[in-house]
Amino acid sequence: xxxxxxxxxxxxxxxIATIECPDLDPQPTLKQLDDWGARCNSxxxxxxxxxxxxxxxxxxxxxxxxxxxxLNSVVTRRTGIPITLSLVVWHVxxxxxxxxxxxxxxxxxxxxxxxxxxYVDAFHGGRLLxxxxxxxxxxxxxxxxxxxxxxxxxxxxxxxxxFRMLNNLRAIYTSRNAYEKALHVLDLMTFATRSAELERExxxxxxxxxxxx
Numbered sequence: 001x002x003x004x005x006x007x008x009x010x011x012x013x014x015x016i017a018t019i020e021c022p023d024l025d026p027q028p029t030l031k032q033l034d035d036w037g038a039r040c041n042s043x044x045x046x047x048x049x050x051x052x053x054x055x056x057x058x059x060x061x062x063x064x065x066x067x068x069x070x071l072n073s074v075v076t077r078r079t080g081i082p083i084t085l086s087l088v089v090w091h092v093x094x095x096x097x098x099x100x101x102x103x104x105x106x107x108x109x110x111x112x113x114x115x116x117x118x119y120v121d122a123f124h125g126g127r128l129l130x131x132x133x134x135x136x137x138x139x140x141x142x143x144x145x146x147x148x149x150x151x152x153x154x155x156x157x158x159x160x161x162x163f164r165m166l167n168n169l170r171a172i173y174t175s176r177n178a179y180e181k182a183l184h185v186l187d188l189m190t191f192a193t194r195s196a197e198l199e200r201e202x203x204x205x206x207x208x209x210x211x212x213x
Contacts, residue, residue, distance in 0.1 A: 014071050064172050066172050
């Protein structure tokens with residue numbers, strides 16, 4: 001899942017969603033995204049459809065709800081967090097023939113418009129940002145100065161996007177004492193990245209799960 005091709009990004013995201021929604025059928029979500037994309041022929045038409053007509057928005061009131069990390073729920077409820085809303089825009093735009101690149105800013109997630117210095121902020125109404133506005137956003141939201149770090153604006157590989165989604169769920173489930181779900185997340189993370197720190201955390205989580213059975 002975490003080693004798939006970029007075209008499998010939405011499919012892999014829906015696999016991650018099965019941690020929260022174990023009976024999930026991915027096909028209705030994928031069909032809905034494709035249908036929306038078939039109605040568009042440009043970036044502006046994608047943004048107009050998703051935000052002007054369908055009223056997608058960032059979930060600021062219930063930001064840490066795990067459903068915000070589930071692509072199926074984001075499509076149904078039309079709200080989510082930056083990374084999942086970006087996946088919606090990315091997939092619909094891709095279906096419409098528009099190429100967007102995932103960009104992982106510190107504390108935020110946007111989409112770069114291929115060949116231009118413009119970025120789609122999917123969490124804040126699909127607004128278009130300049131690079132300078134992205135730098136300001138990172139400074140305000142995460143307290144990080146990225147003005148001299150051009151690497152931040154490099155496209156994020158599909159596996160890294162999925163890993164970031166898992167990391168979000170890991171923090172959410174741990175904070176909610178949902179240890180079995182957190183263990184499932186850590187299983188996927190340790191499979192994708194051989195990290196001694198993650199292995200230790202997974203072992204500790206396994207002990208917590210076992211102690212509650």
